[in-house]
Amino acid sequence: MAYEKVNELNLKDTELRLGLPGTEEVIQEQEFSCVRSNKRPFESNDEEAREEEASTPPTKTQIVGWPPVRSYRKNNSSVSYVKVSMDGAPYLRKIDLKTYKNYPELLKALENMFKFTIGEYCEREGYKGSGFVPTYEDKDGDWMLVGDVPWDMFSSSCKRLRIMKGSDALALDSAL
Amino acid sequence: MSEDESPPLDLRPEPPCSSSSAVDSTPNKSRNCISSSTASQTFPDHVLENVLENVLQFLDSRCDRNAASLVCKLWWKVEALTRSEVFIGNCYALSPARLTQRFKRVKSLVLKGKPRFADFNLMPPDWGANFAPWVSTMAKAYPWLEKVDLKRIFVTDDDLALVAESFPGFKELILVCCEGFGTSGIAIVANKCRKLKVLDLIESEVTDDEVDWISCFPEDVTCLESLAFDCVEAPINFKALEGLVGRSPFLKKLRLNRFVSLEELHRLLLGAPQLTSLGTGSFSHDNEAHHQSEQEPDYAAAFLACKSVVCLSGFRELMPEYLPAIFPVCANLTSLNFSYANISPDMFKPIIHKCHKLQVFWALDSICDEGLQAVAATCKELRELRIFPFDPREDSEGPVSELGLQAISEGCRKLESILYFCQRMTNAAVIAMSENCPELTVFRLCIMGRHRPDHVTGKPMDEGFGAIVKNCKKLTRLAVSGLLTDQAFRYMGEYGKLIRTLSVAFAGDSDMALRHVLEGCPRLQKLEIRDSPFGDVALRSGMHRYYNMRFVWMSACSLSKGCCKDVARAMPNLVVEVIGSDDDDDNRDYVETLYMYRSLDGPRKDAPKFPLLREKAPCISDRSCSEVEQAWVCLQYQRRYSSLEPLRGGTGGVKAISNYGLVLEGMRRAKARGFSDVSH
Numbered sequence: 001m002a003y004e005k006v007n008e009l010n011l012k013d014t015e016l017r018l019g020l021p022g023t024e025e026v027i028q029e030q031e032f033s034c035v036r037s038n039k040r041p042f043e044s045n046d047e048e049a050r051e052e053e054a055s056t057p058p059t060k061t062q063i064v065g066w067p068p069v070r071s072y073r074k075n076n077s078s079v080s081y082v083k084v085s086m087d088g089a090p091y092l093r094k095i096d097l098k099t100y101k102n103y104p105e106l107l108k109a110l111e112n113m114f115k116f117t118i119g120e121y122c123e124r125e126g127y128k129g130s131g132f133v134p135t136y137e138d139k140d141g142d143w144m145l146v147g148d149v150p151w152d153m154f155s156s157s158c159k160r161l162r163i164m165k166g167s168d169a170l171a172l173d174s175a176l
Numbered sequence: 177m178s179e180d181e182s183p184p185l186d187l188r189p190e191p192p193c194s195s196s197s198a199v200d201s202t203p204n205k206s207r208n209c210i211s212s213s214t215a216s217q218t219f220p221d222h223v224l225e226n227v228l229e230n231v232l233q234f235l236d237s238r239c240d241r242n243a244a245s246l247v248c249k250l251w252w253k254v255e256a257l258t259r260s261e262v263f264i265g266n267c268y269a270l271s272p273a274r275l276t277q278r279f280k281r282v283k284s285l286v287l288k289g290k291p292r293f294a295d296f297n298l299m300p301p302d303w304g305a306n307f308a309p310w311v312s313t314m315a316k317a318y319p320w321l322e323k324v325d326l327k328r329i330f331v332t333d334d335d336l337a338l339v340a341e342s343f344p345g346f347k348e349l350i351l352v353c354c355e356g357f358g359t360s361g362i363a364i365v366a367n368k369c370r371k372l373k374v375l376d377l378i379e380s381e382v383t384d385d386e387v388d389w390i391s392c393f394p395e396d397v398t399c400l401e402s403l404a405f406d407c408v409e410a411p412i413n414f415k416a417l418e419g420l421v422g423r424s425p426f427l428k429k430l431r432l433n434r435f436v437s438l439e440e441l442h443r444l445l446l447g448a449p450q451l452t453s454l455g456t457g458s459f460s461h462d463n464e465a466h467h468q469s470e471q472e473p474d475y476a477a478a479f480l481a482c483k484s485v486v487c488l489s490g491f492r493e494l495m496p497e498y499l500p501a502i503f504p505v506c507a508n509l510t511s512l513n514f515s516y517a518n519i520s521p522d523m524f525k526p527i528i529h530k531c532h533k534l535q536v537f538w539a540l541d542s543i544c545d546e547g548l549q550a551v552a553a554t555c556k557e558l559r560e561l562r563i564f565p566f567d568p569r570e571d572s573e574g575p576v577s578e579l580g581l582q583a584i585s586e587g588c589r590k591l592e593s594i595l596y597f598c599q600r601m602t603n604a605a606v607i608a609m610s611e612n613c614p615e616l617t618v619f620r621l622c623i624m625g626r627h628r629p630d631h632v633t634g635k636p637m638d639e640g641f642g643a644i645v646k647n648c649k650k651l652t653r654l655a656v657s658g659l660l661t662d663q664a665f666r667y668m669g670e671y672g673k674l675i676r677t678l679s680v681a682f683a684g685d686s687d688m689a690l691r692h693v694l695e696g697c698p699r700l701q702k703l704e705i706r707d708s709p710f711g712d713v714a715l716r717s718g719m720h721r722y723y724n725m726r727f728v729w730m731s732a733c734s735l736s737k738g739c740c741k742d743v744a745r746a747m748p749n750l751v752v753e754v755i756g757s758d759d760d761d762d763n764r765d766y767v768e769t770l771y772m773y774r775s776l777d778g779p780r781k782d783a784p785k786f787p788l789l790r791e792k793a794p795c796i797s798d799r800s801c802s803e804v805e806q807a808w809v810c811l812q813y814q815r816r817y818s819s820l821e822p823l824r825g826g827t828g829g830v831k832a833i834s835n836y837g838l839v840l841e842g843m844r845r846a847k848a849r850g851f852s853d854v855s856h
Contacts, residue, residue: 063570063626063707064297064298065293065297065706066296066570066624066626066681066682067565067568067569067570067597068293068295068296068681069296069564069565069568070295070379072379072381073516073564073568074568081460081493081495096493139573156566156567
């Protein structure tokens with residue numbers, strides 16, 4: 001039995017969905033060639049397994065134990081401090097993205113650190129309500145809005161954070 | 177790596193007709209000695225035995241010892257008396273009782289448990305490989321035990337307590353990729369093993385029992401030479417550690433965990449300039465302790481004082497701006513492990529340019545092809561390279577590629593071992609490495625996207641891996657990946673004559689691929705295969721090999737339960753474990769995972785949940801399989817032959833060989849190559 005190459009065309013990419021980023025469900029695809037290797041991993045920690053499933057990028061199904069990297073290496077590899085700047089604040093801060101598991105946790109930590117409130121995120125319009133907009137610089141050097149991509153993708157590509165405020169933020173909002 | 181060089185340990189049972197008690201100077205011994213010297217006829221045997229003992233005690237290599245034990249019964253006996261270090265590559269190949277019956281004076285045990293694929297969640301957590309039966313047996317048999325080295329074994333705190341209580345002269349505890357214990361177990365060892373020289377916890381899972389184990393070391397001067405706890409995910413009492421290091425004058429190797437900050441490291445280094453191997457801990461600031469206005473400690477000066485450091489690792493939470501502190505030691509380094517540090521090429525290059533003596537280098541792919549080119553330009557003595565993925569997913573960005581591999585092959589001609597994770601590769605680069613690096617013994621390439629071809633030509637990776645097996649004449653370990661057809665395996669069977677360990681995933685087209693390997697690789701010991709289209713025909717084709725191998729692992733292949741049963745039936749000393757999972761009901765004959773290994777003591781009694789199916793009659797009906805509804809199916813078949821021991825030196829004493837044709841043929845061929853008999 002030969003294993004077929006994974007389909008190039010993936011309708012999931014074009015699927016319209018509602019919901020906050022980072023809460024993507026992964027549906028195990030039932031192609032026979034992959035179904036056996038898509039079994040739930042033999043993990044004693046259920047939470048860990050769910051977290052792993054939720055953070056899978058939408059384009060490929062999750063394969064247990066592939067690539068063959070031991071789990072403690074996976075955990076530690078994303079440890080890195082990123083600088084956080086807030087417009088108007090006298091000095092920068094540093095946070096370890098690894099300590100947060102999702103966007104709400106991160107945003108709450110930022111709110112505590114700089115004593116402000118971030119507005120409500122919505123996919124279409126960004127952050128509404130407070131005049132503060134969290135942005136980040138990604139691996140390519142582009143400044144992106146925090147919250148658009150799944151958490152896992154964000155935390156591995158985020159190089160630094162900047163909380164914009166005032167006119168800069170308004171300009172961003174109206175551009176959207 | 178020494179295990180890769182020597183053949184398996186011979187642990188055959190003692191021939192039944194000799195006396196069972198191993199008393200040293202019994203005058204009436206069976207005279208089975210093949211030696212034709214007149215000495216054996218004129219002198220009593222016990223004199224010869226003493227002479228032999230005095231000579232054999234100098235044999236260190238287990239390879240030599242295995243050979244010596246096959247000469248005759250006397251040599252077998254004396255070798256058993258003088259072997260002090262025992263290596264067991266599969267803890268289920270024999271029982272602890274068999275170990276202690278044969279070897280009476282063991283001081284050091286190396287024991288390995290689960291197969292490597294267990295690291296990647298392909299095995300249930302409670303599968304086995306428990307240390308408990310071993311430690312309880314050895315506690316009675318070897319009170320003089322000094323060293324225990326375990327890999328992928330389940331060790332409990334109770335086991336560790338038993339070690340601490342039972343062996344007053346205990347010196348070395350090494351736990352690699354183990355789990356089941358916590359800081360409380362470690363505390364007991366630290367406290368009670370007064371002669372402890374080595375406490376190495378490497379890549380193990382250690383639960384945080386909130387015990388201050390560092391404080392449990394005795395107050396006086398210690399014998400400690402090596403203390404490695406970088407994998408322990410629990411805060412430690414730094415003051416106690418500082419005190420411990422201060423009263424450990426022999427300490428050469430110290431590997432800190434990520435709960436030790438840069439400031440704390442600095443203090444330790446000032447107090448321990450004699451260190452040769454250092455794991456730096458977090459290499460970052462403790463946020464609360466650090467204020468920007470305070471004077472920063474001179475980290476570089478601390479490293480400058482450590483003139484003996486040749487091995488550097490750690491950097492668990494690296495703050496890259498402090499990396500230059502290690503400049504003073506770079507020129508002396510023979511081993512550098514950056515595999516927990518997400519460093520960019522720009523940060524990396526200034527460091528590596530100073531590391532001219534480097535022989536072992538581990539890093540994340542964040543150093544990019546550019547970083548690898550810098551390694552190639554500077555590290556002419558490089559023997560071992562491991563590049564791990566920062567983002568270990570199939571479709572992540574790939575900062576390293578064939579460019580890095582090509583550069584390394586051109587710059588590091590003495591390379592012996594490579595592990596390389598990447599997203600794209602070409603046959604040309606792999607071929608180049610095969611030609612430039614003739615000393616390669618270990619080649620492990622992991623192209624993370626499954627079935628990915630050469631990204632320039634679009635062809636399968638057959639030619640690249642083919643060149644490796646053909647040109648690297650010393651190759652003993654191979655791991656393949658990418659798009660591979662049966663042709664790649666044809667090359668392996670034709671040229672891979674020294675391969676001992678082979679790892680295959682998502683590769684091959686048909687049974688022929690596996691057949692090429694099983695029929696063509698005579699030294700194959702460890703075979704691990706996943707998600708490849710190999711079925712019953714292939715499995716059957718290897719039956720002449722399985723007694724000469726340590727284990728075979730096949731998961732998500734195309735095997736049927738019926739075939740596994742047939743193999744188990746035909747090979748009585750092979751334990752065949754078929755590991756299923758809950759939703760296999762719709763496809764009952766399908767085998768999710770096959771793990772099989774030779775064993776002198778038959779099926780194990782500690783298989784999880786499911787009772788063993790034991791059949792005395794060779795015919796197994798389907799009914800017995802259909803009764804299985806639990807998560808586990810363990811099938812082991814053993815025929816009992818009353819008077820014959822199947823595994824003996826030569827053929828002497830075996831009268832009826834018709835049932836053992838397969839076994840003896842394998843033994844004969846193995847012996848013709850100078851190996852010991854079918855053994856673990």
